[in-house]
Amino acid sequence: MDCTERAKAQRAFREGLRDLVAHRADRAVPRLRAAVEATDPDRKGLLSLRLYWLSVALLRLDRVDLAIASLASAQKLRPRSHARDAWEARSNCYGMRRRESPELDDFHAFHSIQITRYLGTRPSRRFASAAESELVMRLVATAWLGLRKSGQLEGSSVERRLALFSGCSIDFPRPAARQPSACGEGIVAVDFKRGRILRASDRCSCGSGLSWCRCCGRTKSPREL
Ligand SMILES: [Zn+2]
Structure with missing residues (x-):
């Protein structure tokens, strides 16, 4: 320069x-x-x-x-x-903006993972119409209510919650390919320095001192992408 x-x-x-x-x-x-x-x-x-x-x-x-x-x-x-x-x-435990309550933090992490996954299947990476966006949002909200009602989130670690969020497969209007977007999402993160697989709560391999989930493996909002 x-x-x-x-x-x-x-x-x-x-x-x-x-x-x-x-x-x-x-x-x-x-x-x-x-x-x-x-x-x-x-x-x-x-x-x-x-x-x-x-x-x-x-x-x-x-x-x-x-x-x-x-x-x-x-x-x-x-x-x-x-x-x-x-x-x-x-920031919260997902490396996203902190919301008013832990429940909202959970919801927005789930929402981001699902929306990012959906948009990853769209050629323009965005919704083509308000109707499409509304339908997808409704499906995500319904899936969220189902997951909450199942009781699986109660008392679970951030790692477990991320696995549940990523593992929740929603029947979107189009075949949605899996899009790696966050920790626990399809890909396996590896700390090459220490030669082991990184879990969400492990210290990040970049040396920041934060957990991987809150640092390099943070969940990104669809807007960032
Ligand atoms: Zn990091």
Whole structure:
């Protein structure tokens, strides 16, 4: 990366911060995003700082899922930072935004896994119509009520819950191929350094000190994808 690009990124970052201070988050987001994109990936501290401020700007615009994704990356790059504290405060055991209750956390993890799986079968990765979206949402909600009623979630670990969420196969209107999207979902995560399979509650292999499920194996909301 040459000096001009570096200076451009620095200027975009400075201007983005200025916009934030002036309560113009809508202008800050594209500037901070440009600064993040132009940052050398090897400059982890700087990248973490820029991602953190991008997450703050996104939060102000109520784009919470994207803010959480940005924060997740920021804290991973710099575990001893303000980004990590914010991550601990805002994320839940699935590595998603923390909701008002553990039940809502469970529901949104289930919902994300199912919607991501469904959209993974669609060529455009999005719903083609409101009717399609409504039908799929209804099927997911019905499946969720069934799972809750079964009593299997009560007192179960996050690992078990994720296995239940992923294992719950919904009859969507089209044949839905399995799409790996989260921990416990079809793929097996392996910690190559230690030569063993990673379970959801194990320490993440990236060295963050967080559980795998809350770090590199976090459940992503469909909006992030
Ligand atoms: Zn990790």
